[in-house]
Amino acid sequence: MKDKNTYPIIKTSGLYYTHNGHTDAARFVRVFAETWRALPFDARRAMVQHWRESKADFLNRFKGDTSYFENPAYWPRIEVSRRRTLNDDGTAAVQASYTDARHNGWPLFKFWHFAVNSMRDKALAYLIAHELAHSYLNAIDDPSHSGETRQEWETVEEGDYLILPWEEEARQMTESEWGFDGEAWEQWNNENREALNRAAKEASRNE
Numbered sequence: 106m107k108d109k110n111t112y113p114i115i116k117t118s119g120l121y122y123t124h125n126g127h128t129d130a131a132r133f134v135r136v137f138a139e140t141w142r143a144l145p146f147d148a149r150r151a152m153v154q155h156w157r158e159s160k161a162d163f164l165n166r167f168k169g170d171t172s173y174f175e176n177p178a179y180w181p182r183i184e185v186s187r188r189r190t191l192n193d194d195g196t197a198a199v200q201a202s203y204t205d206a207r208h209n210g211w212p213l214f215k216f217w218h219f220a221v222n223s224m225r226d227k228a229l230a231y232l233i234a235h236e237l238a239h240s241y242l243n244a245i246d247d248p249s250h251s252g253e254t255r256q257e258w259e260t261v262e263e264g265d266y267l268i269l270p271w272e273e274e275a276r277q278m279t280e281s282e283w284g285f286d287g288e289a290w291e292q293w294n295n296e297n298r299e300a301l302n303r304a305a306k307e308a309s310r311n312e
């Protein structure tokens with residue numbers, strides 16, 4: 106079944122964007138595809154394999170009853186949302202989030218429309234790569250992202266910031282391993298500090 110609001114990003118990798126009308130679909134698809142292609146082949150393969158396996162697990166668990174899923178043809182789900190999701194950390198979670206089948210239902214990439222729409226391509230690519238890093242670390246069962254050990258990792262306070270170990274791992278993967286330069290993204294953060302703080306406050310109020 107083809108969803109008219111679904112746009113292929115990279116068909117061969119099973120990557121589709123589910124459009125809710127909150128951003129320029131063509132532009133988002135282009136930047137996501139460029140970001141994905143810039144990743145090492147092994148990383149892409151590990152993610153695709155993990156998504157396939159978790160989909161098979163789910164179908165198995167629900168005995169093929171797909172009514173449980175939000176469109177199981179498009180897995181992982183990738184969307185640009187008006188709702189900010191404030192996870193357990195700072196600004197990056199306000200801008201975007203990734204939840205994994207291992208922890209919360211189906212794999213879901215969620216990007217906040219304000220961030221997507223006001224970022225230049227380079228900053229957006231960095232943000233997308235960061236969420237993909239979370240997905241990859243999940244896929245390879247890295248201790249920073251594995252359910253059993255995650256709780257045991259210590260949170261380090263640095264000035265006003267809490268350094269969360271899984272965020273630190275994702276950042277290192279994005280920058281050191283994959284070579285994305287966070288400068289454009291940092292710059293966007295500095296220029297939008299007020300909007301981000303406001304968003305974070307609103308998101309926590311809606312919890």
Ligand SMILES: [Zn+2]
Pocket residue numbers: 197198235239272275
């Ligand atoms: Zn993160």
